[in-house]
Amino acid sequence: MGLYRAVARPLFFALPPEAAHRLAQTLLCLPLPWERIGGAPDDAALRTSLAGIELSNPVGLAAGFDKSCRHLDALGRLGFGYVIGGTITRDPRPGNAKPRIARYPRRASLTNAMGLPNPGAESAARNLARSPRSGPRLASIGDQDPADVIATHVLLEPLVDGIELNASCPNVSWGRDRDNEAHLALLLRELRARRTTPLFVKLPPFRSIVEREVVLALARIAQDGGADGLTCSNTRSVADRRLSTGGGGLSGRELSPDTVRIVAEVRRATAGTLPINACGGVFTAADALACLEAGASTVQVYTGFIYHGPRVVRDMVTGLSRAPSGRYLAPASPPGQDGTRPGGFRREFGATAGAGERRPGPTRGSGGRPAAGGPQALR
Ligand SMILES: Cc1cc2nc3c(=O)[nH]c(=O)nc-3n(C[C@H](O)[C@H](O)[C@H](O)COP(=O)(O)O)c2cc1C
Secondary structure (H helix, E strand, O other), X not given: OOHHHHHHHHHHHHOOHHHHHHHHHHHHOOOOOHHHXXXXXXXXXXXXXXXXXXXXXXXXXEEEEEOOOOOHHHHHHOOOOEEEEEEEOOOOEOOOOOOOEEEEHHHOEEEEOOOOOEOOHHHHHHHHHHOOOOOOEEEEEEOOOHHHHHHHHHHHHHHOOEEEEEOOOOOOOOOOOOOHHHHHHHHHHHXXXXXXXXXXXXXXXXXXXXXXXXXXXXXXXXXHOOOOEEEEOOOEEEEOOOOOOOEEEEEEHHHHHHHHHHHHHHHHHOOOOOOEEEEOOOOOHHHHHHHHHOOOOEEEEOHHHHHHOOOHHHHHHHHHHHOXXXXXXXXXXXXXXXXXXXXXXXXXXXXXXXXHHOOOOOOOOOOOOOOOOOOOOOO
């Protein structure tokens, strides 16, 4: 058992979850040798391209850990292939009342009802501008009303390598009474004309047949609306009376089997045309491999980071490095359709649409901001 699990985790877990999180963030402000603490090896064979974003490995840090975008430099230096800040909304949000995180240590899971507390887009932009770039970084933005999404996007996009649109938070009130399919289609139309960096849509998980139809419909809308990739998935709604809201989103170990299944189904539904970031219960290299073999291009980690500590990324990257070459190439699809290259020096995961292979649309380095056009109503 490593130092984190033997010493640091018991100390963190002796504190209430949010106090432990604040302590972790205080530590991340210290000038510590984060590369050595993370210890992730640099294996050229794991380099990959996610919608044109060059990654040193396919293991990302999921949205929600650094809600203010203040610590992305230190987090990136732990060895993640990319890190995601946010979710950020147009205006600051206090989130839901506390308590809003519950741990289930025996199940290596958590339930949170944070409700997207964040400092707002202006403050997040200032934090990003101040923070050195240690590697690829994305900002997650909430799927609020179009004018808010666009204002947030305008502020954050120049400071990151890509945007993840969080269309799946179970802990916010907006979206309860709206037509989510029409809303997503509208957001994508509005963003399409303006954006210059890749856009990923983070979808909710599904278990029932009805949920499946809803999520696969959203995936196809994202595909048709020009999204550059999908993240599957967010937390799953559960009840927990310890939380002020009476329930929240379940994360961690219990999501692992669902994540593999969902990645495979979404990949099929989108015909392998979009890269998928697998998220939910990814703790080990074996979990990551299962997701990559199901068709994911990258994996994202949150709860695994809480339970396994900063070495989680080293363990995953090392395990992936040792996996037999080609084992985790996604099922072949017609050449040119998904950018998958069979074998070769650079391993390509899932539907990794490389910079030169992306579908037509705005790309960084392909001529800068696209000419203004398209729907203008919400400018
Ligand atoms: C405390 C907490 C806060 C989170 N906040 C966000 C968030 O702000 N935006 C988001 O897209 N996902 C958020 N998530 C969801 C994670 O990004 C991830 O999708 C989910 O936890 C499943 O992955 P995991 O099992 O590796 O944790 C949060 C998760 C937790 C546990």
